[in-house]
Amino acid sequence: MIDQDLAARKQFFSEHLLNWYRTYKRDLPWRRNKDAYRIWVSEVMLQQTRVDTVIPYWHRFLEKFPTVQALAEAPEEEVLKLWEGLGYYSRARNLQAAVQEVHERYGGTVPDNKEDISSLKGVGPYTAGAVLSIAYNKPEPAVDGNVMRVLSRYFCIEDDIAKPATRPKMEKLAQELIPDGAAGDFNQGLMELGALVCTPRSPQCLTCPVMAHCAARLNGKEAELPVKTKAKPPRPEQRLVALIEGQGEHAGKLLIRQRPQEGLLARMWELPHVLMPAAAPAASGRKAASAKAAAMVAPDAAAAGEHREWLRNALAEAEHIHVLPNEWYMNTDHVFSHIHWKLDVYRCKLDAALDNGVALPELLPYHYRWLAADELHQYAFPNVFIRIMDTYFK
DNA sequence: AAGGCGGGGCC
DNA sequence: GGCCCAGCCTT
Known part of the structure; x- marks a missing residue:
């Protein structure tokens, strides 16, 4: 394509996308004003999370922490609790740490320049560009997955959008497209188009404001783009969960524990569970009754026996929690991006004959x-444990 | 460059 | 029930 055609194609895109957004944009709660803090919170919540999921979280969060100061001074457990179920909990901890920095170093005003805002915890190129453009109308690109998909189609770019190296290229292009004085609306329009029209599967080209000059569409490749290598499947982990029922003064209660300060689901609470080493092929465990019904099939007697023994030994050795596992209660799955937990839940009692104290020292990895x-x-x-406990408590 | 880090919606 | 959706961090 000669330069003049490309320039015209860019010009068409910028103009028509901006007009389309201003006409059809959704009425989202964080679009009601230009408060940088409120927009920032929304952008962090929207990372890897859909709009419909975020809306109720955003309302609860802003009601509880309406200002930078309120969030900066909040106890961390309250912040984590309001994030419960949203996932990627480091987002919440990073956001609070960043807001504390804004409170202390910038007098509560979210920085309006790239260098300062990018230095905040949890603020990468996307979030920096989004807040700068939406709250302050600065001509910075805000390239997320939607934007990469839209640009790869409209300009028929065949680079693999899963590769980090593709990002800078997309950012340069996105910046060139920003119309004068309209960075906020244009960037939101790009993402809005990706969310509503130029969707990952079955793009709605016939309603697209820029279809006329979309290179992928013109080449019949809108369904093949963007090029994106697949992620590795999550590794399976068989885990045994102890539903430890209190007796005596603890009757009707369950024993829970808090996870370590760092790593997976850091500082979240959960039911105690242990990793079951991969079973030998001979004793693999569960009757293969039609894969479809596998959702709630008890392990066979041999596997359940191994489960109970492993659960008792592992909890005793690693945690000094001595339990007597009883009957299998339920099973469920919990899938992360990188791990697939297959959970078998066993009802347990503490072993009265052994040390069954649960006021354990801080030296242990978990707090009970x-x-x-x-x-x-x-x-x-995490949601998976809420499901199990809801079932148990009825 | 690659892996850790959650959870939900769609077909 | 298997498919998809992905920013920021650390290593």
């Missing part, structure tokens, strides 16, 4: 506590 049904709201749990 008894939980009553009406105390569930006080702790932040």
